[in-house]
Amino acid sequence: xxxxxxxxxxxxxxxxxxxxxxxxxxxxxxxxxxxxxxxxxxxxxxxxxxxxxxxxxxxxxxxxxxxxxxxxxxxxxxxxxxxxxxxxxxxxxxxxxxxxxxxxxxxxxxxxxxxxxxxxxxxxxxxxxxxxxxxxxxxxxxxxxxxxxxxxxxxxxxxxxxxxxxxxxxxxxxxxxxxxxxxxxxxxxxxxxxxxxxxxxxxxxxxxxxxxxxxxxxxxxxxxxxxxxxxxxxxxxxxxxxxxxxxxxxxxxxxxxxxxxxxxxxxxxxxxxxxxxxxxxxxxxxxxxxxxxxxxxxxxxxxxxxxxxxxxxxxxxxxxxxxxxxxxxxxx
Amino acid sequence: xxxxxxxxxxxxxxxxxxxxxxxxxxxxxxxxxxxxxxxxxxxxxxxxxxxxxxxxxxxxxxxxxxxxxxxxxxxxxxxxxxxxxxxxxxxxxxxxxxxxxxxxxxxxxxxxxxxxxxxxxxxxxxxxxxxxxxxxxxxxxxxxxxxxxxxxxxxxxxxxxxxxxxxxxxxxxxxxxxxxxxxxxxxxxxxxxxxxxxxxxxxxxxxxxxxxxxxxxxxxxxxxxxxxxxxxxxxxxxxxxxxxxxxxxxxxxxxxxxxxxxxxxxxxxxxxxxxxxxxxxxxxxxxxxxxxxxxxxxxxxxxxxxxxxxxxx
Numbered sequence: 001x002x003x004x005x006x007x008x009x010x011x012x013x014x015x016x017x018x019x020x021x022x023x024x025x026x027x028x029x030x031x032x033x034x035x036x037x038x039x040x041x042x043x044x045x046x047x048x049x050x051x052x053x054x055x056x057x058x059x060x061x062x063x064x065x066x067x068x069x070x071x072x073x074x075x076x077x078x079x080x081x082x083x084x085x086x087x088x089x090x091x092x093x094x095x096x097x098x099x100x101x102x103x104x105x106x107x108x109x110x111x112x113x114x115x116x117x118x119x120x121x122x123x124x125x126x127x128x129x130x131x132x133x134x135x136x137x138x139x140x141x142x143x144x145x146x147x148x149x150x151x152x153x154x155x156x157x158x159x160x161x162x163x164x165x166x167x168x169x170x171x172x173x174x175x176x177x178x179x180x181x182x183x184x185x186x187x188x189x190x191x192x193x194x195x196x197x198x199x200x201x202x203x204x205x206x207x208x209x210x211x212x213x214x215x216x217x218x219x220x221x222x223x224x225x226x227x228x229x230x231x232x233x234x235x236x237x238x239x240x241x242x243x244x245x246x247x248x249x250x251x252x253x254x255x256x257x258x259x260x261x262x263x264x265x266x267x268x269x270x271x272x273x274x275x276x277x278x279x280x281x282x283x284x285x286x287x288x289x290x291x292x293x294x295x296x297x298x299x300x301x302x303x304x305x306x307x308x309x310x311x312x313x314x315x316x317x318x319x320x321x322x323x324x325x326x327x328x329x330x331x332x
Numbered sequence: 333x334x335x336x337x338x339x340x341x342x343x344x345x346x347x348x349x350x351x352x353x354x355x356x357x358x359x360x361x362x363x364x365x366x367x368x369x370x371x372x373x374x375x376x377x378x379x380x381x382x383x384x385x386x387x388x389x390x391x392x393x394x395x396x397x398x399x400x401x402x403x404x405x406x407x408x409x410x411x412x413x414x415x416x417x418x419x420x421x422x423x424x425x426x427x428x429x430x431x432x433x434x435x436x437x438x439x440x441x442x443x444x445x446x447x448x449x450x451x452x453x454x455x456x457x458x459x460x461x462x463x464x465x466x467x468x469x470x471x472x473x474x475x476x477x478x479x480x481x482x483x484x485x486x487x488x489x490x491x492x493x494x495x496x497x498x499x500x501x502x503x504x505x506x507x508x509x510x511x512x513x514x515x516x517x518x519x520x521x522x523x524x525x526x527x528x529x530x531x532x533x534x535x536x537x538x539x540x541x542x543x544x545x546x547x548x549x550x551x552x553x554x555x556x557x558x559x560x561x562x563x564x565x566x567x568x569x570x571x572x573x574x575x576x577x578x579x580x581x582x583x584x585x586x587x588x589x590x591x592x593x594x595x596x597x598x599x600x601x602x603x604x605x606x607x608x609x610x611x612x613x614x615x616x617x618x619x620x621x622x623x624x625x626x627x628x629x630x631x632x633x634x635x636x637x638x639x640x641x642x643x644x645x
Contacts, residue, residue, distance in 0.1 A: 032480025040484075102503065162380070162387040165394050166402035176624035177617040178577040180494075181597055184585070185609050188601045189423055260490070268492045275585050276598065283495075291498030291586055299502075303495040314490050 044106055049095045050080035051103035056094035057087055065090060104297045112301040125281070128305045134282040135270050136309060138198045142205025143266040147259060149206070150213030157214075158221040158247070159239060171214050179208060183269060184276040201273040208269040209262030216258025220251025252328065256321035263313045271306060283309070368416035372409055379405035425607040433607035434614065440596070441615055448593040449619055451508035453580035456515025461572055463516065464523030465565065471524070472531035472557070473549075482528060489521040497583040506587045514583040515576045522575065523568040530564025531557050563638045566631040573623045577616060 057067045057075060068086040069075045075083065084091045096105040104112075116128040123130060153171075157163045183204045190200040224246050232242045274284030283306045290299035379401065386397045407427050413419065414426040421429055434441065471477045497514045504510035534556050542552045584594025593612050600608040 029479050029483060032476050032478075033483050034480075036477070036480035036484050162384045162398070165387050165398035166383050169399040170403065173621055176574055177620035178574065178581055180578045181581045181594070181616050182613055184598050184601045185606070185613075188604075189606070192422060192604070264490050264492070268494055271492055271495065272582055272585070276601065287495055287498050288586070291502065294502070296499070296502070299498050303499070306495050307491045310491050311487065 041106055044103075045096070048101070048103050048105050049091055050084045052095045052098055052101045053080045053083040053087075053091040054078075055098055055101065056091045057083055059094050059098070060087070060090040100294055100296055102296065104300050108297055109300045109304060112297045113304055116301060117305075128283075128286070128301065131281060131283050131286050131302070132305055132309055135201075135267070135274065135284065135306075138201035138273070139205050139263075139266045139270040139313075141198065142202035142207075142269065143209050143263050145202065146206035146209035146266065147213045147262055150210045150258075150262075151217050151255070153210075153214050154217030154221055155243065157218050159243075168218065171211055171218075174211050175215065179211075180269065180272055183272045187273055187276045201270045204269040204273045205266035208265040212258045212261045212265065213255075216254045216261075217251055220254025221247045223247075223254060224250045249328065252324060253321075253330065256317060256324070260314050260317050260321075263317055264310055267306070267310050267313060365417065368412075371416065372412055375409060375412065376405070379408075422604040422606055425610055429607045430610040430614065433611040437608060437611060440591075441611060443591050444593045444596050444612065445615060445619070447508055447589075447591050448511065448580050448584065449577070452511030452583070452592070453515055453576040455508070456512035456580065457519055457572060457576040459512065460516040460519030460576075461523050461569060464520045464568070464572075465527050467520075468524050468527035468531060469553075472528050478528055478532065482525060485521045485525040485528070489525055493518045493521075494579065494582050497579075498586045501583065501587045506589050508592075511580045511583045511588075511592075515579040518575045518579040519572040522571045523565075526564045526568030526571075527561060530561030533564060534560045562635045563631075566627065566635065569627050570624060570631075573627055574620060577620050577623070581616060 054075065058072070061067050061072075067075075067090060069078065069083075078086075095101075096108070098104075101108070113128065116126055120127045153167070157168055157171075186204055186207075187200045190196070190203070221243075228246055228250075229242070232246055237245070271282070271284035271287070274280070274282040275288055283302050286302035286305075287299055290296070290302060383398055383401050383405075386401065387394050389397075410424075411426050411428060414421075414424055425433075471481050494514070496517055497510075500513040500517070501510045504513050538556055538560075539552070542556050547555070581594040581597070584592045585598050588595040593616055596612045597609055600606075600612070
């Protein structure tokens with residue numbers, strides 16, 4: 001760190017303090033992050049060689065290239081690493097461009113992602129954008145409903161001792177159970193009473209985002225210091241006024257923290273909700289169809305698309321959080 | 333206080349008596365929707381009143397009685413609603429039917445439990461947590477790696493990792509090994525991120541003190557960094573227990589041998605045998621709460637000195 005401290009005299013000359021702060025922060029994290037990501041990608045490429053060795057050697061044999069255990073029967077029980085060391089040139093040359101590799105190389109996944117997003121019309125059934133939209137709509141609807149219900153329940157819990165004592169333990173306990181397991185049941189049961197499409201998936205998403213928001217908001221609405229609550233009382237403020245002017249503003253940081261968890265959970269819920277309907281459409285359906293037909297590249301690209309959607313959703317909420325907190329003067 | 337307690341007890345007894353009467357009625361009464369709805373409302377109002385009475389009593393009794401009463405009320409309302417409105421069991425089975433299903437299928441449920449929880453979830457949890465803590469111990473030694481890995485780990489922890497399930501099932505086969513692998517992947521990053529954050533939580537003053545004592549890096553780790561990391565580590569472990577169950581169950585939706593809790597749920601749903609599905613879900617819920625409780629108990633034993641544990645009294 002050769003940069004002068006932000007508070008040093010003259011530190012801001014030539015660039016504003018904020019820019020200096022940003023650039024210094026960037027230098028401290030961007031370099032290491034890039035290096036870690038690069039290392040992961042390199043590891044991935046390396047792993048491709050032994051993972052795909054079995055298939056690579058088979059391909060080479062079909063092209064009449066001599067491979068060291070000459071028959072397939074001998075090769076069957078060999079590990080990928082042993083096979084790679086037996087035929088280093090063959091295994092390396094054919095590891096990164098197979099049709100159905102056990103582990104597709106990063107560039108294969110990126111090419112598939114590019115081909116299925118930019119390469120085809122967004123309305124086509126082959127387009128990942130189309131599938132992402134089908135997953136995203138119930139995610140957002142469920143997330144909105146679940147969060148609103150969670151906030152409402154939290155307000156009730158904070159204001160009523162009976163609700164606090166009777167509902168809160170169940171809300172906390174429900175976070176320890178694998179709620180996702182009931183997703184197939186919700187889909188099938190709603191299907192059997194004639195509800196299909198967006199609503200069953202949105203129900204799962206709502207259910208999954210409901211509890212984190214409830215628990216987080218209860219913590220947040222209780223965040224004001226006792227002295228602040230006493231001050232409201234000395235001003236003769238009723239519960240509604242205290243809620244609006246003190247409790248809700250104080251709970252905003254907690255709200256955003258739990259919203260980030262909730263939106264990620266809602267997306268997982270929508271993806272898992274697509275599994276039992278038999279892989280019709282959506283990112284979850286792409287995952288399942290890929291695993292039915294052994295289309296590994298398709299699985300990986302669907303996985304990356306889901307990751308991008310999740311990251312975008314969390315980033316959107318984080319941006320909203322920064323904006324709100326800055327407006328409220330709470331930003332650090 | 334005693335008067336209140338007595339009134340609470342009285343209302344509880346009243347409530348119980350009324351339940352019996354209503355239960356008998358529910359069996360015999362002609363199924364009139366309006367009457368049924370009225371009965372449901374009546375039970376709800378009475379139970380809520382009893383709960384309110386309890387909530388005004390001694391804190392320790394209320395803390396146990398209120399949630400238990402609330403849970404029982406929900407169960408009762410569920411049972412009554414199913415019986416009074418004649419809900420078919422392919423949509424929502426009554427709690428009694430679920431209990432019967434549990435009792436009748438104990439061997440199956442136990443086999444599923446062994447396959448999914450003891451082999452898949454527990455195996456993966458142990459491997460994933462060990463790997464996460466081990467990596468964290470290595471990473472925490474270098475500030476560079478920490479700055480690089482923490483954002484990446486946080487990013488990965490927010491991704492829908494369950495999507496790796498089809499890939500891992502393809503690699504490791506349909507057996508419990510692939511489920512354990514999914515659990516390892518799901519559990520690794522939350523544990524890693526929390527442990528790294530915890531290991532760097534000790535204050536500069538404390539680290540300086542260790543240096544003035546001439547402590548070796550090993551001693552610093554043993555007496556300063558590890559204890560101060562424990563609250564964070566347990567936070568990660570608690571997240572990991574829930575994730576492990578989810579991972580092990582959902583991974584079975586992508587392919588499994590003919591046993592396991594995820595397999596049971598997906599096949600019995602397909603056969604519209606809902607009581608069995610609910611029975612499996614009950615087992616999963618109990619397992620989740622118990623394993624979380626175990627980790628929380630261990631946490632209280634090991635981090636009794638931490639403010640968050642002392643506040644609870």
